[in-house]
Amino acid sequence: MTTDSPSPRVVCLAGGVGGARLADGLARVLPPDRLTIVVNTGDDFRHLGLTICPDLDTVTYTLAGVSNDETGWGRAGESRRALDEVARLGGPAWFGLGDLDLATHLTRSAWLDEGESLTAVTRRLCTGFGVAPAVLPMCDQPAPTLIVTDGGEVLPFQTWFVRERWQPAVRRVALPDDARATPAVIRALEAADVVLIAPSNPFVSIDPILNVYPIRALLEDVPRAVVAVSPIIAGQALKGPAAKMMGEMGLEPSAAAVAAYYGHLIDGFVYDQQDAGMAAEDGLALLCTDTIMSGTAGRERLAREVLGFAVELM
């Protein structure tokens, strides 16, 4: 990509922290009207009366520069007056919600109650946070991801992820069969020159997006570059349960296994220099680089490298 060629139209499929950081890097490199971030809403849930959308919020907070980079969720400079009092009253306080973060959920819930779509509410919230690129929920209706544990228990995602600290072994991830993409998502994907799959959990962040009809078909059928960034580095996830889940689901926890899992859906794969020399199927373009995004400079660097790699595959 040179400065005199027009920027490609990019859609980034994103879950939480890893997706938010790559999205932030892209937002620093691309004009806002060339970037759409399609965000997993499979782990959205209703809690304390509110509609909570953890991945949408992580992406929005990160792009707004107000995220808590230490925890990977919530806001910087947060307080917990309300939630500490919920705990004192005996209410459900297992999901960490700061006072500033609560304002997002309260505002979202108010606007949803007024009959606005999650897409419209997310746009208004992004305006409030000064976030310019389009941040789109993968769908407007609830599309809850369920975790079927090794013991056969079926847990709502956040119950497994936060309350149970993703410790129960996973037999499989159950996704709804009636999730439908919004017109905004379909338009963005149809127009995209490049689709990036962020270094998010393939099973509980990316699969829920691909499962929304007709997103997978739009990636498979439309000729354009689809590039995934590995969330696995040297057999480990930087954060979260991806590597643990791979083991439990009979997959080798490796970048190569992630590439194989995405299979013919992707044209290119970006993996970390710690896995240098990774073998991959014939025909899959590979980029080996430093995929750890240290600070905003690291996010911007990876975004530039991934975009440059993807543009070559267009």
Place this chain on the structure above:
Amino acid sequence: MTTDSPSPRVVCLAGGVGGARLADGLARVLPPDRLTIVVNTGDDFRHLGLTICPDLDTVTYTLAGVSNDETGWGRAGESRRALDEVARLGGPAWFGLGDLDLATHLTRSAWLDEGESLTAVTRRLCTGFGVAPAVLPMCDQPAPTLIVTDGGEVLPFQTWFVRERWQPAVRRVALPDDARATPAVIRALEAADVVLIAPSNPFVSIDPILNVYPIRALLEDVPRAVVAVSPIIAGQALKGPAAKMMGEMGLEPSAAAVAAYYGHLIDGFVYDQQDAGMAAEDGLALLCTDTIMSGTAGRERLAREVLGFAVELM
């Protein structure tokens, strides 16, 4: 009432501040198992995704000693981090909700979402606040009070009361025709020796309770002392729109007019010394005293006087 006679079983019908203060006085005088406070829920509403019950909260906070006595609503030592952020995001912030107060609404909403009744949720919240007497919502289903303005507009109560600062003139108050009392309320009223009508707004605090079937009938038909305390002192309400509404609804704003409004429902009427010499219908017992409850001592004093007066009418 002497100390060696058993305490009467008392039910107090209460709205917001005035009701909460008399209830607090009663709680300081009566054993917890002799006192039930039946609270108006006509001004409950859904806001920011949450179920908010202003009168239940004012009563609970006052009995718990955590109320903000300056504002008459909300909690002492309150902060507004969440609501200030809602305002910054462009969300609806016209209803004052502090961070501690939010915890009550969040916890209530969570428990209601779990399928618990408002009665059960209120009991659990009272336990959390260390409130011993029974605080009962007048009914478990929503029973919204509507304000029909002089201009013919129909406003939900809180929209009129808080957002419009009760300025639009009132043509009439519209109450639902399908509100049904809970078994707990019916049991308490059936067992009561004394029913006290707190110095709350007759039209928007007490009428909504009396309108819940069969509360009015239980007051009229069962022989026991029913005593009201005037919310009007020298033609004014200590707080809120009672006097203004009386003028708009064609009533003289006076303690005597309140007594006449309750009519044959009440056996006794307590009014302020500033209205000394008030005329009333034959057969209505009168107690003229200082009805302004200054501090907890003032609440306790008035509770003792009202109880002593009511017991004589049993």
